[in-house]
Amino acid sequence: MRAIGVHRDVIVVESRVWRTTATVVRSGTEAFLIDSPVFPDELELLPGLLEQAGFPFSGLLATHADWDHLLGRLAFPRSALGVAETTAARLRGHPGEAQRALRDFDERHYLTRPAPLALGSVEALPVPGYCGLGDEELQLQAADGHSVDGMAIWIPWAKVLVCGDYLSPIEIPTPGASIDAYLATLARLEPLVATAEFVVPGHGSPLERPAAKALLREDRAYLEALRAGRARAGELPAGRRDAEQRRLHAANVARLSAAVAP
Numbered sequence: 001m002r003a004i005g006v007h008r009d010v011i012v013v014e015s016r017v018w019r020t021t022a023t024v025v026r027s028g029t030e031a032f033l034i035d036s037p038v039f040p041d042e043l044e045l046l047p048g049l050l051e052q053a054g055f056p057f058s059g060l061l062a063t064h065a066d067w068d069h070l071l072g073r074l075a076f077p078r079s080a081l082g083v084a085e086t087t088a089a090r091l092r093g094h095p096g097e098a099q100r101a102l103r104d105f106d107e108r109h110y111l112t113r114p115a116p117l118a119l120g121s122v123e124a125l126p127v128p129g130y131c132g133l134g135d136e137e138l139q140l141q142a143a144d145g146h147s148v149d150g151m152a153i154w155i156p157w158a159k160v161l162v163c164g165d166y167l168s169p170i171e172i173p174t175p176g177a178s179i180d181a182y183l184a185t186l187a188r189l190e191p192l193v194a195t196a197e198f199v200v201p202g203h204g205s206p207l208e209r210p211a212a213k214a215l216l217r218e219d220r221a222y223l224e225a226l227r228a229g230r231a232r233a234g235e236l237p238a239g240r241r242d243a244e245q246r247r248l249h250a251a252n253v254a255r256l257s258a259a260v261a262p
């Protein structure tokens with residue numbers, strides 16, 4: 001697991017699997033953990049890492065309900081979990097889904113964990129809206145399209161955007177819920193990206209503004225081509241063209257043709 005400081009109040013850790021990111025943000029005597037690393041040893045290290053860095057842990061947030069972002073409670077078992085209203089609804093509508101996906105992953109990789117995942121008290125946050133942290137406020141923006149739910153989190157005093165599964169430098173867009181919603185999310189994120197010092201994607205390293213802006217243009221072009229039936233595996237964005245990205249692209253095409261079939 002890698003830890004990178006992108007601001008005096010913001011640390012990003014990157015899991016060894018899928019380079020899933022978790023972000024710790026501090027204001028005054030409070031700090032939130034946004035999303036989570038995946039492996040048991042990485043989760044176990046988090047409380048010590050926060051303490052050493054002087055980030056007094058106070059709560060959990062998750063950008064969306066995909067299971068690999070929801071594991072914060074394994075590191076901080078008594079903490080409340082704040083999510084967008086859309087994510088709270090998805091969790092309510094599919095109880096046990098995250099736990100089943102986690103169990104499946106753990107069985108496939110022969111992993112054991114000290115305790116099962118219990119999401120505990122899930123707090124639904126109004127999005128768009130604000131969420132207080134210490135002396136400051138986080139700004140919440142709807143971010144759906146990859147999944148049916150989710151939010152991006154803007155940290156105004158650090159100019160850091162934690163965007164969930166968008167703008168990944170290592171993964172092509174996966175519009176699991178809707179291409180149009182995904183494009184609308186990119187349009188909502190665009191003005192934030194334009195003023196961000198760093199953009200933290202759900203997978204891959206934090207991006208400085210010029211790289212994030214370029215990625216947003218690439219992702220929009222890919223999605224528009226996908227929607228028009230013009231996206232080709234051989235023309236995937238440079239750096240995101242390997243076998244796994246081609247597999248994700250094939251799944252995007254298959255999902256789209258399933259959606260338009262009678």
Ligand SMILES: [Zn+2]
Nearest residue numbers: 066068165202
């Ligand atoms: Zn993800």
